[in-house]
Amino acid sequence: MPLKFFEKIDSTNEYVKENLLYFKENFSGVYTFNQLQGKGQRGNSWLCEPKKNIALTFCLANSSISPLSVSFWVAIVVRNFIEKITHLSTSIKWPNDILIKRKKICGILIEKSKGTFIIGIGINVLQTDFSDLDLLRASSLTLLTSKSYSLSSLVNHLLINFKENYSLLDHSEYLYKTYNNYLFGKNLIMSFKIKNSIVKGRIKGVDEDGLLLLELENKLIEKFKIKEIEFLYE
Structure with a gap:
């Protein structure tokens, strides 16, 4: 099953978990540009202004991969993707937030159910008002680059990047070293x-x-x- 698009949805992660039977294929999942009740690490909410940001959840039905390797892999692929499209130095804040200029651009939430990894990614893209998210010190691609972006195109290209780098999951030592290389605040x-x-x-x-x-x-x-x-x- 390919990625399924929703005009709006409460939570992409919750939808996939509740309908996991239909997402057996690797990289199958759902996405939206209007997530109403997203969530992040520590149980924090992930608020999205409608039609401004990306909420994407896809599955990896491979229980033999270590959860830590998956966490490192997702953070690295997203970091590299965002740095490539923005041409700005991008880092990983432990455990897997993505930052540019100390501002949170992307949150990642990885869960596991019935041997399947459920990988949720939220990226701030076009949003310019973060008054309600001040404590998260958030920003967006548009605010940091003064450019506009196609949300659909970003989703498609991000998924391509994950598929192209899938084999990295077999190289845990590389993932470990690369993750630490991009770690926010290291030695500061x-x-x-x-x-x-x-x-x-x-x-x-x-x-x-x-x-x-x-x-x-x-x-x-x-x-x-x-x-x-x-x-x-x-």
């Missing part, structure tokens, strides 16, 4: 919130279990899971 002193305390630290990378390695002020390197730490970058 930044502020973080840990257990309701504000601390300074230096990101040293992400380990092979997907944990964030942070060098704290005492020079000790500690490991963190997603819900254990919050970025407070300015």
